[in-house]
Amino acid sequence: MDVNGHTVADGAATALREMILSGELRPAARVHQDQLADRLGLSRTPLRTALATLANDGLLVYEANRGYRVREFSVESIGSVFEIRSVLEAQACRIAGRLSCSEEMLDRLDTLVRTGDDILASGRLDPKDLPAWRRMNVEFHEAIIQAAMNPWLEEFVARTHNVPMVSDRVILWDDYEIIKRSHDDHHRIAKCLRQGDGERAAAIMHEHVSFAGDLLTERLSKDPEAAFEQFIGSPHSANSNPKEDET
Amino acid sequence: MDVNGHTVADGAATALREMILSGELRPAARVHQDQLADRLGLSRTPLRTALATLANDGLLVYEANRGYRVREFSVESIGSVFEIRSVLEAQACRIAGRLSCSEEMLDRLDTLVRTGDDILASGRLDPKDLPAWRRMNVEFHEAIIQAAMNPWLEEFVARTHNVPMVSDRVILWDDYEIIKRSHDDHHRIAKCLRQGDGERAAAIMHEHVSFAGDLLTERLSKDPEAAFEQFIGSPHSANSNPKEDET
DNA sequence: TTTCACATGATTGGATACATTTCGGCGATA
DNA sequence: TATCGCCGAAATGTATCCAATCATGTGAAA
Structure with a gap:
């Protein structure tokens, strides 16, 4: 599907997907952009596009000026x-x-x-x-x-x-x-x-x-x-x- | 649904959605980020998150280092x-x-x-x-x-x-x-x-x-x-x- | 003691500057 | 003339910086 591994943002997106689906990022946890970017070894810019991607995939929820958090599923x-x-x-x-x-x-x-x-x-x-x-x-x-x-x-x-x-x-x-x-x-x-x-x-x-x-x-x-x-x-x-x- | 919060990127996303669905941006047309950003009166940063959003909605296709273009539907x-x-x-x-x-x-x-x-x-x-x-x-x-x-x-x-x-x-x-x-x-x-x-x-x-x-x-x-x-x-x-x- | 207000720190959103890749043209060569 | 290759311009991807917003904690007043 989106195996566009050529850009950092795409790599970040798949990495994040794994982190969420594997439970490494727990449901309802807030996502700190600075920390995550540092941890993944990249800047906030590609990370943010990755976050936007996952939000549209339904794995994250976004609130304006309040950032992203991992979606929890009942x-x-x-x-x-x-x-x-x-x-x-x-x-x-x-x-x-x-x-x-x-x-x-x-x-x-x-x-x-x-x-x-x-x-x-x-x-x-x-x-x-x-x-x-x-x-x-x-x-x-x-x-x-x-x-x-x-x-x-x-x-x-x-x-x-x-x-x-x-x-x-x-x-x-x-x-x-x-x-x-x-x-x-x-x-x-x-x-x-x-x-x-x-x-x-x-x-x-x-x-x-x-x-x-x-x-x-x-x-x-x-x-x-x-x-x-x-x-x-x-x-x-x-x-x-x-x-x-x-x- | 995604009743947009009041951020510029969300506004850009809905504006783009209209532009695409109304045919203002024709299928297969490449999206020039600089031009579009200028035309919408905003910077490339929020525009790019909007583009990522629409790509995940399936309205745009993305290719690494080659940008976005309007998806065409057979x-x-x-x-x-x-x-x-x-x-x-x-x-x-x-x-x-x-x-x-x-x-x-x-x-x-x-x-x-x-x-x-x-x-x-x-x-x-x-x-x-x-x-x-x-x-x-x-x-x-x-x-x-x-x-x-x-x-x-x-x-x-x-x-x-x-x-x-x-x-x-x-x-x-x-x-x-x-x-x-x-x-x-x-x-x-x-x-x-x-x-x-x-x-x-x-x-x-x-x-x-x-x-x-x-x-x-x-x-x-x-x-x-x-x-x-x-x-x-x-x-x-x-x-x-x-x-x-x-x- | 509780509550409200303000200020300060932290975090996100947006703009700009820089690096990297692609695309197009020009010229040289077969 | 056609093709290959190189170079420059342009567009994209990323990093950094600044602004705006939110959260937290302290202190004063009731």
């Missing part, structure tokens, strides 16, 4: 986003079915499904498998969205992932049965798309995402702190973006 | 956005039905529907009625989205309106039968919502928006110039104050 708000995500991803299935995916795309989905099968073959959830599973899950969902060939769908779903906890990188890796059922959805969705039945794939996808949202919001309202630590605090090693700040 | 792209809008607004109906609207909201919808009836009572489309009709249409759609009480839905649909021609301010005011049928949809949607049948309202809304998209894209591909002038084209040349057409 549990209901997170549930609301899942409502949107489920609808959008279902629509992606619908369109993908209508267009009839390329053979290459279908094979890609099958490969991803098989990857998941391999991980689940052990019959239990090994924490060391989580990164691979996360990668598989992200790629599966992204593939279907790409198959819809609607750039706006891509963009809107991407915006959805700007909300903490909503990203499909977040996996509830503690209940084998739930994960297995979730992956069964993947199986069925891939099969439906191969058969060109986008409508049925859409229905499955809608439930697939909705249930994930329900599950997550349930956990969050039960024990926000623990859930926050479990999901956000986890090392996101699937990320090939090792820009650690040397200050 | 007809297919505009059609794609309608696909999203139809799904989102349908979902708004679904949720509104599930939550069962407040009596106040239902009355508001009825009032809007009656306003439309009055305008159509003459049996023809008078150009002088267009602003009132547009207002009615915008408020009707906004009301339903608000009724869904999902702030993200509001935000995403609002983003949809950032694309030229997609806004529900754009009305094809030249075919009585089409307008009449469109308003008949409004009737049915309001009735369904009163009866709590969000699912049925969603189906109508989906078709309502989809058809508008089909119609618009058809016109656009038939005669892009004429359509552009008809819908967007307020006199966007000599007049530096294109406000006659009210939101």
Whole structure:
């Protein structure tokens, strides 16, 4: 998307995004421009454009003459986003079915499904498998969205992932049965798309995402702190973006 | 929404938004920061934050070290956005039905529907009625989205309106039968919502928006110039104050 | 003791100056 | 004549400086 890594401001924007989504900057915390600029080793000017960017992404809130602070998301708000995500991803299935995916795309989905099968073959959830599973899950969902060939769908779903906890990188890796059922959805969705039945794939996808949202919001309202630590605090090693700040 | 605080940058952002959506800045045109800053009577600093804002709104595209230029939208792209809008607004109906609207909201919808009836009572489309009709249409759609009480839905649909021609301010005011049928949809949607049948309202809304998209894209591909002038084209040349057409 | 007012420090917003990159033209050479 | 390359102008990106606004703390008065 905006992988314009050529300018300092863009680098700052992605760095900040990581800092916020990873929880390094806590919700509702005020952002001190001078401190941050110093910490990131740049001037306030590019930092401010980065801040403006993130504010428009919805990760920061801005108040005139009072600066930026990290946006906080209520549990209901997170549930609301899942409502949107489920609808959008279902629509992606619908369109993908209508267009009839390329053979290459279908094979890609099958490969991803098989990857998941391999991980689940052990019959239990090994924490060391989580990164691979996360990668598989992200790629599966992204593939279907790409198959819809609607750039706006891509963009809107991407915006959805700007909300903490909503990203499909977040996996509830503690209940084998739930994960297995979730992956069964993947199986069925891939099969439906191969058969060109986008409508049925859409229905499955809608439930697939909705249930994930329900599950997550349930956990969050039960024990926000623990859930926050479990999901956000986890090392996101699937990320090939090792820009650690040397200050 | 982003009801701008009283900072120069925010003012510049809304001014630029108008300049772009009104066509004063033509698609694919490069934005010269110095010229624009001078023309708007401000420095490059606030202008640049405004530019960053609009870029994130999707109205401008940015390339590192090469500046901003006005985004151009293909007809297919505009059609794609309608696909999203139809799904989102349908979902708004679904949720509104599930939550069962407040009596106040239902009355508001009825009032809007009656306003439309009055305008159509003459049996023809008078150009002088267009602003009132547009207002009615915008408020009707906004009301339903608000009724869904999902702030993200509001935000995403609002983003949809950032694309030229997609806004529900754009009305094809030249075919009585089409307008009449469109308003008949409004009737049915309001009735369904009163009866709590969000699912049925969603189906109508989906078709309502989809058809508008089909119609618009058809016109656009038939005669892009004429359509552009008809819908967007307020006199966007000599007049530096294109406000006659009210939101 | 509480509250209001003022002043001072801190932080953000905007303008200007400087560095870096890109774009266009000019000329030289094949 | 066409193409390559270099140089200069112009536009962008960044840093720094100044102004305006907000927050905090102190002190005086009720």
